[in-house]
Amino acid sequence: SQTIHQWPATLVQPVGSPLSLECTVEGTSNPNLYWYRQAAGRGLQLLFYSVGIGQISSEVPQNLSASRPQDRQFILSSKKLLLSDSGFYLCAWSHPPTGPKNYEQYFGPGTRLTVT
């Protein structure tokens, strides 16, 4: 069966510090990978998605970036955090377009980021 891991679970970082959140998926190959952010009282905002190693699509302009160095690893980064970067960050995966149930996305446990 497939599992998705995210860490850390919670993070408190000062403004201007760097950020690195990691997500890994087990039990599947060539998944689509996604980073979402849920700000307080708001829905899920898609930040980045990736259909393969080194292939990143950005949905919104921001000071965040994403990388996919390996097939089942997705990293969310920032060089300098802003207060507005606080939120709940979720990684998700879905089957590749040629696979079954390709519309359903499966989410990790999330990272609560507080920028102080």
Add this chain to the structure above:
Amino acid sequence: DQQVKQNSPSLSVQEGRISILNCDYTNSMFDYFLWYKKYPAEGPTFLISISSIKDKNEDGRFTVFLNKSAKHLSLHIVPSQPGDSAVYFCAASEGNNDMRFGAGTRLTVKP
């Protein structure tokens, strides 16, 4: 722009009664719709989905209805149980990669 809207931020129902959660969308190109359930401090979990070629999909206590002409879908939970208390997100997809989520509706089922 918010292509998927859940206009009710919260809903409270009595145990055993029906819960109806609503969702509206603006993009007529969406071809797949999903509902996710989310508990605090956890990632959302997939609940039920419907393709745009259907108008109803049922799975146990959960039924999703799709009205394409009105660009509206709803999730019915019957009978509602206290364990159903969570935030429910409506999502719509155009193709495999582009999924848009609503802001969520917090459902509270009272014993």
